[in-house]
Amino acid sequence: MKNFIFQTVPVLHFGEGCLAQLPGQIAALRASRPMIVTDRGIVDAGLIAPVEQTLSEAGLEVVIFDSVVADPPESIVRQAIAAALAADIDIVIGLGGGSSLDTAKVVAALAVDGAQPLAEIYGVGALERKGLPTILIPTTSGTGSEVTAISILTTGETTKAGIVSPYLFADVALLDPALTLGLPADVTAATGIDAMVHAIESFTGRNAKNPVSDMLAIEALKLLTANIETACFDGRNMQAREAMLRGSMLAGQAFANSPVGAIHALAYPLGGIYHVPHGLSNALVMPYVMQFNLEAAAPLYAQLADALNIPRGNENSSEARAQQFIDYLESLAVKVKAPRRLREIGIKQDATTELAEAAMLQTRLLVNNPKELTLADAQRIYDAAW
The missing domain is CATH 3.40.50.1970 (Rossmann fold)
Incomplete structure (x- = not known):
């Protein structure tokens, strides 16, 4: 090690x-x-x-x-x-x-x-x-x-x-x-997904991944995925709110030591140019960046799927298991009614070029991504998210 x-x-x-x-x-x-x-x-x-x-x-x-x-x-x-x-x-x-x-x-x-x-x-x-x-x-x-x-x-x-x-x-x-306790459902959903992204990107980071951050990231994901629906739709539920806050904190400790990658790099221009709240920005690009990373990060995504006890399909390859993880996260985002497309929040299709160019400036984050990302890749991801 x-x-x-x-x-x-x-x-x-x-x-x-x-x-x-x-x-x-x-x-x-x-x-x-x-x-x-x-x-x-x-x-x-x-x-x-x-x-x-x-x-x-x-x-x-x-x-x-x-x-x-x-x-x-x-x-x-x-x-x-x-x-x-x-x-x-x-x-x-x-x-x-x-x-x-x-x-x-x-x-x-x-x-x-x-x-x-x-x-x-x-x-x-x-x-x-x-x-x-x-x-x-x-x-x-x-x-x-x-x-x-x-x-x-x-x-x-x-x-x-x-x-x-x-x-x-x-x-x-x-x-x-x-x-x-008073956090609105839409903010609860977006910030909760943001915390999940912190855990996922920490666990799959290219440069500083370590066993302590890994442990924290897994525990964070367990808490966040198990409680986000209740926190969104029963906002006075103290047990769910406590679990979400603890999960967010653990994910924060994880990514403070094993930094985040391309999901955040592609989320930042949405906030900087269009003032989309940070949590929602991450939620919007998360599945598309993860799909891009699948080739390099499949074994790690598969480990997270196992940690969350996501039901298995008929195929046992790490790629299939990783896809189940991505699909599970997307279904959770749908359940908590987080917007899933850039067009749903008023972003024009021709904006994806400007977004891609801005994302490539986030070199501090892109170096941590499990797979190298080019300008053309960023453009394709934004187009898919549109």
Whole structure:
């Protein structure tokens, strides 16, 4: 077995009611002036209220930055950094979905004296030092951002870029499934499939696949596939919500160490150009990229089919078993009513050329794919997804 490195957050609290641990964790980090980084949807949904109350009862005054938007642009991140510096905060609390958590990680990294310019920290390992302490609290079960060392920002009109550094790991991840109970069915479906993609691409990664990530990916897939329907259509079911949040977190730990590949590479242009939510972008291209990867990844897909106890057909080859896995995932996406075609969300057929060209810029992700992908391949995948 080849050598590998596995990294994750140092402290993780999980379970219903664990939000109560927040003041103690702030104190343990020797901080007293928190800023919550979130979005207006979280505020309007009332999800920030229990966090504010928990902090207020502990005698902590909190600054709130609630201007995060989906696919956060650099301008929003800079506003948040300026707000943190102006308020002299000493700890960042990210609350929300992946966009809020990703923004919080970058704010914590750069809201310190002598920080690098934002433009200099894109890529792998460019961030030079740890910033402010960070506590991340997810309200969706999809991105796993609370346990990853990755932030994705929108860098231009249509482009996204990643910041990857161990200095982005949160000091504490606090996962309370009660905060996910009000998630709408369509968001539950899209974010749940996003988490499944994290697990699948981690398990099939070309460069950093390792036994710890593999173990986490398999357990994540078991939890996610077994509970996504209930979570979508019985959204107050705490057992299902807890399982989805745990699955998302495990998948996040997996892909934080064995990175994702072409599904994400082809999903990013959908978000960057057409502002399709990230989870839905992954859901739309997932089966077509997996079909493309079948030649190279069949044995691994077959292992995942076995792990999920997907019923066997008459043929026992790894290719047949892998196809059963792809078909099973597609049937699950249909059951939870996730859109299955690009045309269903208003994307024109002639847009596939622009999408393919944009996807090929995601070299950080494409190198992890189990099969090399060309521009012509990307075009064919988008055409199939249309």
